[in-house]
Amino acid sequence: MTLEVAFDPYAPDLHRLPWVEVTDLAQAVGGTVHGDGGRVRGAVIDNRAVRGGELFVAMPGFHVHGAKFAADAASRGAGAVLSDPAGMAFLTDLDIPAIIVPDVASVAGQAAAIAFNRPCQQLSAWGVTGTNGKTTTTYLLRHLLHRVGHLSSLVGTVEAAVGKKTAPAFITTPQAPQLQAFAATTVQENVHHMVVEVSSHALAMGRVDPLHFACVGFTNLSQDHLDYHGTMEQYFQTKASLFSQQRSDRQVIIVDGVWGQRLAEQLERSGQHDFVTLSLTGRPADWQGKIIELDGGFTELRLRAFDGKEASVQVRMPGTFNAINAALAIVMVVTGLSPSPRQLDGDILRHLTVNPIRLDVPGRMELLCEEPRVIVDFAHNPDSTKVLLDTMRISTKGRLLLVMGADGQRDPGKRPILGQIAAELADFTYVTDGDIHEEEPSGIRRDVMAGMKGYEEKFVEVAPREVAIERAILDARPEDTVVITGRGHESIMFTPEGQYDLDDRVVAREALSKRN
Ligand SMILES: CC(=O)N[C@H]1[C@@H](OP(=O)(O)OP(=O)(O)OC[C@H]2O[C@@H](n3ccc(=O)[nH]c3=O)[C@H](O)[C@@H]2O)O[C@H](CO)[C@@H](O)[C@@H]1O[C@H](C)C(=O)N[C@@H](C)C(=O)N[C@H](CCC(=O)O)C(=O)O
Numbered sequence: 001m002t003l004e005v006a007f008d009p010y011a012p013d014l015h016r017l018p019w020v021e022v023t024d025l026a027q028a029v030g031g032t033v034h035g036d037g038g039r040v041r042g043a044v045i046d047n048r049a050v051r052g053g054e055l056f057v058a059m060p061g062f063h064v065h066g067a068k069f070a071a072d073a074a075s076r077g078a079g080a081v082l083s084d085p086a087g088m089a090f091l092t093d094l095d096i097p098a099i100i101v102p103d104v105a106s107v108a109g110q111a112a113a114i115a116f117n118r119p120c121q122q123l124s125a126w127g128v129t130g131t132n133g134k135t136t137t138t139y140l141l142r143h144l145l146h147r148v149g150h151l152s153s154l155v156g157t158v159e160a161a162v163g164k165k166t167a168p169a170f171i172t173t174p175q176a177p178q179l180q181a182f183a184a185t186t187v188q189e190n191v192h193h194m195v196v197e198v199s200s201h202a203l204a205m206g207r208v209d210p211l212h213f214a215c216v217g218f219t220n221l222s223q224d225h226l227d228y229h230g231t232m233e234q235y236f237q238t239k240a241s242l243f244s245q246q247r248s249d250r251q252v253i254i255v256d257g258v259w260g261q262r263l264a265e266q267l268e269r270s271g272q273h274d275f276v277t278l279s280l281t282g283r284p285a286d287w288q289g290k291i292i293e294l295d296g297g298f299t300e301l302r303l304r305a306f307d308g309k310e311a312s313v314q315v316r317m318p319g320t321f322n323a324i325n326a327a328l329a330i331v332m333v334v335t336g337l338s339p340s341p342r343q344l345d346g347d348i349l350r351h352l353t354v355n356p357i358r359l360d361v362p363g364r365m366e367l368l369c370e371e372p373r374v375i376v377d378f379a380h381n382p383d384s385t386k387v388l389l390d391t392m393r394i395s396t397k398g399r400l401l402l403v404m405g406a407d408g409q410r411d412p413g414k415r416p417i418l419g420q421i422a423a424e425l426a427d428f429t430y431v432t433d434g435d436i437h438e439e440e441p442s443g444i445r446r447d448v449m450a451g452m453k454g455y456e457e458k459f460v461e462v463a464p465r466e467v468a469i470e471r472a473i474l475d476a477r478p479e480d481t482v483v484i485t486g487r488g489h490e491s492i493m494f495t496p497e498g499q500y501d502l503d504d505r506v507v508a509r510e511a512l513s514k515r516n
Pocket residue numbers: 045046047048058059060061062063064065066067069170171172173174175199200201202
């Protein structure tokens with residue numbers, strides 16, 4: 001019997017990497033070496049991931065300092081430790097060398113890039129950022145790159161995939177050493193393009209450093225993550241940093257929202273003129289897109305470039321927002337692969353649009369049943385919830401029933417706004433738990449319901465989530481639509497008491513089986 005080994009996208013073959021002298025590495029990151037010489041190949045941020053010879057990147061975290069695990073990393077065979085003055089307290093009696101720098105996060109990517117033999121220099125990286133649509137656009141990018149003959153790896157909220165191998169994701173954009181490890185795996189699998197979903201947290205925490213993207217795209221910006229960024233301005237500037245020439249060669253920006261327009265103006269003012277703009281609402285832009293609604297909830301997307309090149313393609317994915325995501329992905333591939341952003345390769349545009357675009361993205365508009373229609377979707381902020389409910393309303397014959405909640409320990413300011421959108425746009429809402437994390441769930445639900453004042457007859461509070469999903473599905477009439485938002489593809493519920501398996505799709509299917 002052969003045991004199948006699970007694919008670990010963050011564990012490239014270390015034997016295929018050259019050794020790096022610790023003194024050279026220290027010099028490159030401006031660190032001082034404590035202990036004798038030594039050498040490393042590869043890098044990890046978790047002691048439990050050490051296989052032998054890696055640099056253990058010991059960063060301070062929100063809960064613990066990584067250096068606390070340095071001795072264990074050494075016992076597992078780590079070649080050296082990278083840490084900071086605060087971490088040194090844990091490094092006494094260590095029998096491997098340590099590189100000490102003032103701030104580990106700011107050099108972790110660079111150190112890991114060197115330890116993995118600079119994998120990103122051997123591939124083209126594509127990045128997508130924005131509040132909504134990142135995951136979907138990265139899937140579309142990967143699909144379209146394939147259409148023009150380029151295999152790519154993909155790392156984002158749902159999965160980390162290289163070729164046909166895939167592993168579930170635990171975070172949207174991995175920590176810098178993991179991203180470099182993922183790039184090394186990509187290179188070792190002979191894949192030359194890497195598509196990255198770039199979160200604002202990642203940009204703020206230096207997780208994509210020192211990656212230089214071949215092409216990046218901006219979807220949109222609306223309220224989210226203000227618990228971390230504080231203000232919309234700060235959130236915007238963090239996202240905007242991906243579009244500087246220090247970080248990316250080519251940039252595509254949707255300018256239909258005020259933040260996209262600001263991004264374009266900001267780049268223009270800074271003397272960066274080569275970026276490409278895209279509008280789907282008739283605003284002045286390099287690329288114009290027009291979305292025509294077709295029967296069945298699908299769309300036809302017509303694109304016209306600044307040089308007169310035109311294409312049209314059917315997007316067989318529900319919702320105009322998916323046509324917008326497809327437009328961004330198409331323009332990114334044409335922009336990224338053409339000789340220059342202003343000298344387009346018409347063959348690429350033709351190849352990309354010759355066949356309809358149809359792609360299932362796990363937990364995004366995932367259709368579980370036609371009658372009643374039951375959809376699981378990842379919408380978990382005000383804008384995506386509004387866009388989703390507006391979209392579903394068009395094709396709902398009966399009532400639009402919504403199962404929703406908000407996440408614990410995440411941007412409490414958006415909770416009443418989510419409640420208000422639900423109250424205004426759904427016919428009936430089952431207010432339940434989102435991802436609880438380490439917060440008391442009834443308080444989260446109360447925050448959501450604070451936005452539903454005056455609509456008391458249009459919602460009910462039901463917890464736990466499984467019960468709310470079941471109740472909505474059993475209440476639904478055949479002509480109704482049940483939309484279950486907030487967790488999409490996620491399969492683990494985090495609570496203060498621990499974690500347990502909870503997949504909305506599994507719960508919904510079980511409930512559907514109880515309808516006679
Ligand atoms: C706030 C934040 O970003 N936290 C991340 C951070 O956790 P932490 O600071 O609590 O880490 P910690 O437990 O204190 O540990 C400190 C260090 O010790 C190491 N360690 C820890 C324990 C151990 O046994 N051994 C060990 O080596 C850890 O790897 C870490 O380097 O380091 C962890 C290990 O990499 C991450 O999993 C964790 O992300 C958590 C899961 C998270 O939810 N992050 C969110 C805020 C996030 O980054 N979200 C964005 C945006 C998503 C979106 O757009 O919606 C994302 O990119 O996912």
